[in-house]
Amino acid sequence: MSRAVVYEEFGGPEVLQVREVPEPHAGPGEIRVRVAAAGLNPMDWGLAAHANLAAQFGVTVPSGFGYDLAGMVDEVGDGATGFSVGQRVFGGAMARAAADFAVVPTPASTLWPTPSGISDVVAATLPVAGLTAAAALAAIGLKRGDTVLIGGAAGGVGVFAVQLARLAGARVIGTASAETFDFLRELGASPVAYGPGLADRVRSFSPTAATDLFGTETASAALSLGIPPERISTIAAGPNPPGGVRATGGVDAGPAELKRITDAILSGDLVVPIAATFALERVREAVELQASRHVHGKVVLTL
Known part of the structure; x- marks a missing residue:
């Protein structure tokens, strides 16, 4: 037997349960990852709370929980390619990450080797947030000399977007609550x-581009300041954001973006703030903390 976070009905953190489940094994063409850390994203508890959203990702109840993970390959099924037993990996497994083991088919387009020098806790924060931040900036054609307004800058995606924008040579204006100002x-x-x-508070900064990582407030403010809609992106406004601005997400990120991020971490040019870590059994507390929207950085489950 092994442990996994599961839920049998849609709802808030109270529906999440840590249960003993049959230990999964890698079948033909599959690998098994012994999970060491699972990074949380708003998408995770959004899927657990809303049946309509879950359906868009093919998730039905009963379901496992979480997407981002890091750990070590400990089983390789017949015919599986690309990975070997003992190899450290990070990536995603839809609705299966918060568990002792995750079985992933190969070729695995959602798993990558974990670079030496990056911990499992940090690696488990990268796939969704890092790729989403990269896509949000790419969608607006961010370039050196831009002044970019980033909405939700202190959140899990925001901490990546701020630093990637700075590395691109842009000046960054970030929206947040007052208690996060020093952090930003x-x-x-x-x-x-x-x-x-x-809009009035940021007018003097003369932003030339914007990305809204939480709703539409920043996108609407940017439009009112005369920023062209093609230089404004959103990640959480649905497929039809206001004023024709660009909707995007991690699936739109280029294939080299994660390497760019991990290289920046290894060189010390990008840091990953870990707001808190929780043991798997405390998953409800972890989700409640993240859902409060007052964390500085990422929340991670450790196994």
């Missing part, structure tokens, strides 16, 4: 408070 300054952003009047 440490990452290289000029913080501004979100909420009514945002």
